[in-house]
């Protein structure tokens with residue numbers, strides 16, 4: 001039976017927590033939980049011939065979304081896709097070569113935004129993936145959609161690939177703030193459409209990944225992180241009332257409270273560099289948080305893992321808390337360590 005046929009009263013611990021209800025045991029999911037550390041993912045990726053083929057095949061992508069749920073019973077399933085689908089729909093070519101990171105071309109260092117030919121139909125298979133995943137998830141599991149935040153997505157559009165400290169993009173933003181604002185605004189506009197489309201297809205909450213928020217000066221953080229995310233949150237809230245939005249400004253550090261208050265996100269992802277006890281003291285009471293175990297503690301296992309989990313679990317005595325990592329799970333993480341994490345978190 002599809003879960004849409006089930007009564008509304010089915011309790012979803014993750015969704016309830018995002019709405020501000022603390023649970024006795026924190027619900028748990030892991031960023032990048034669908035991916036290369038799973039043998040069943042590697043097998044399907046090899047069969048499909050690559051990341052993009054997999055992510056644009058709704059049947060296969062829905063299967064990858066469900067794989068970690070079947071294996072571990074996480075409280076949340078995250079759509080299997082990538083933040084770079086938005087630049088692809090904006091008209092850049094996208095490839096994921098084996099053994100190297102994703103590539104976008106032409107870069108916005110060599111070509112202007114207006115010279116690209118957008119093709120939003122490229123997003124259609126992703127909505128189909130969300131519909132399929134929504135139809136076959138267990139009733140208590142929350143389906144999360146996601147997108148990259150404009151700053152992080154812009155770093156890839158400008159440089160054409162991942163970069164160590166996003167220097168080209170930060171320099172671009174200083175040198176030509178008008179052109180850079182046009183790029184950020186265009187990404188933000190499409191992101192609103194894209195997330196509204198995921199929600200209309202069955203996503204019950206959405207996460208905005210700002211993976212490179214930590215490289216910005218305070219003024220740039222205000223202009224390129226807080227402002228566009230605030231706009232996205234306001235537009236989505238108007239279109240999709242009651243759908244929680246998780247903001248994840250990785251590396252925000254002392255700017256975290258300003259991010260929470262300035263963007264109006266419903267919940268906040270905490271990276272592994274934050275002291276969870278200090279984060280709890282710094283943030284507005286009642287604001288749900290998610291995080292923040294170091295992915296390397298999970299990779300290492302043993303004492304490092306046990307202690308790391310205990311520390312996160314103890315840090316939020318009153319606040320609604322979702323157990324997660326501080327960043328994505330590493331591809332060499334042993335499955336047994338994920339099982340140990342779940343045993344300890346679930347008690």
Ligand code: 1CP
Pocket residue numbers: 030031032033034035036045051078079080081082083084096100101102146148161162163209211327328
């Ligand atoms: O098979 C492969 O080649 C895949 C590696 C992979 C995977 C599994 C990439 C390439 N993307 C993904 C899926 C993905 N990406 C998800 C799926 C759902 C899940 O969490 O299970 C999500 C949420 C993302 C988000 C994403 N993509 C981010 C934000 C989160 C983060 O980790 O910081 C970023 C920065 C990307 C870009 C990207 N895509 C892939 C890689 C290797 C990268 C990083 C590239 C770089 O900076 O060099």
